[in-house]
Amino acid sequence: MKTAFLFPGQGAQYPGMVLDLYDASSEVRDLFALAQETTGVDVHALLAHGTEEQLKETVNTQISVTLANLSAAVVLRQRGVIAQGVAGFSLGEYAALAWAGVLPFEKIFPLVRQRGEFMAQAAQSLDRSAGEPGMAAVLGLSPEQVDAVLTKENIPSLFAANYNSPVQVVISGTAEALKSGEAVLKAAGAKRIIRLKVSGPFHSPLLKSAAQSLEQAVNQLSFADPQFELYSNVTGAVVRTGSEAKALAVRQVTSPVRWTAEEAALATSGYTRVIEAGPGTVLAGLWKALFPEADCLPAGKLEQIAQIG
Known part of the structure; x- marks a missing residue:
């Protein structure tokens, strides 16, 4: 059975998410510690005691959703569920980059923090004389x-x-x-x-300055070739090399997310078990909209993962 993990993006977060995975897995607890060590954000405290508004703050969202996605993937792997391919929606693509071995976990958390800061700064710099973009x-x-x-x-x-x-x-x-x-x-x-209740016109050329800042950041990092199939938001196709992944990470800021193309490519490649590795069921719903006879299995909670693995 060919299995793909789909990682959700910004908007999937909610207070308390994946804390059941934290309690159940020492590897997940180590991942939380790594996220705090590399970003300065105590995500466990944020998820356990923070408000929904605090969680919606761009930097907090970027780090916490990426951590939640990777936590779900870790527990799935511990239960014997192995992905042969990955894709992520917008921010979720960074969890996909990490899971495919393109960037190590200790690099992905500070990178998504920077991405969030760059996007917020770019959005704030836009003209608001006629209203909010x-x-x-x-x-x-x-x-x-x-x-x-x-x-x-x-x-x-x-x-x-x-x-x-x-x-x-x-x-x-x-x-x-x-x-x-x-x-x-x-x-x-x-x-x-x-x-939509968002803070800017994301995935558009209006965020060109964020893409330029992100390009400088990723140029300081080494992107490895993906260890298995990694699908791109920008092209909807498989990413073959680390250099291609780096270029696409920059382009993603100002390019549309071609999610339906990614889903179609996954189906064409023979993925018969598709799992939403992370909080919520948004991607499961989008998969069902394109493929009414097929299911995308939610896997953001321990009980959901137990049913799969």
Whole structure:
């Protein structure tokens, strides 16, 4: 049975997540200690005693979600569940990089902290005279339809950011661009458009300065070739080399997440057991949207992992 781990991204976090894995596994406890040692953030205290608002702070989210994802993967491996391929949604791709051996754990935690800081700084530097830049989920149009509308209308500072499912695309842009985009997308047949509670227009060229800062950071690191199949948000395809992984990590900041393409590539490659290694069930839902007859198994809690392994 060919198994893939899918790692969720920002937004999957919640207070208390994976603390059951912490209690059950000394290897997970060591991972928590490593995250604190390399970032200065006591994630156990944050998850056990912090508020939801504290957990939503960009740096805290980046570190805690990455740690939660890797903790789930560790316990799955301890239960004999071995991945032959990995993919991660946005921030989740960093857990995938670590699990595939591209970067060691002690490097991945400080890197995601830096990534969060760079993205927050870039978002804060944007013009807010017309309102808050951000993101919106477009429901009821296919990725191809959304792309066609955006290409036709050519609205400045409006971009497709996440290709989530056959009927859901997230767009990023300035406040003015989002307002204009919502109007033309509704006219094109979108059923609903929902503004997301995010702090910036992520996965768009509006965060170019964050990509430039991240490029300087990753250039200080050595990226190894993946030890098994690692799929890219930017291309939707397998990453073959460490140098390619490094370049794609930078491009990911300003490029859309081609999640449906990644899912299709995984299915074509013969993955018959797909597991959401980390908190929540968002990716399980997106997998089901593309493949109604197939399941993506949730594995963010000890009881869920026990049912798999």
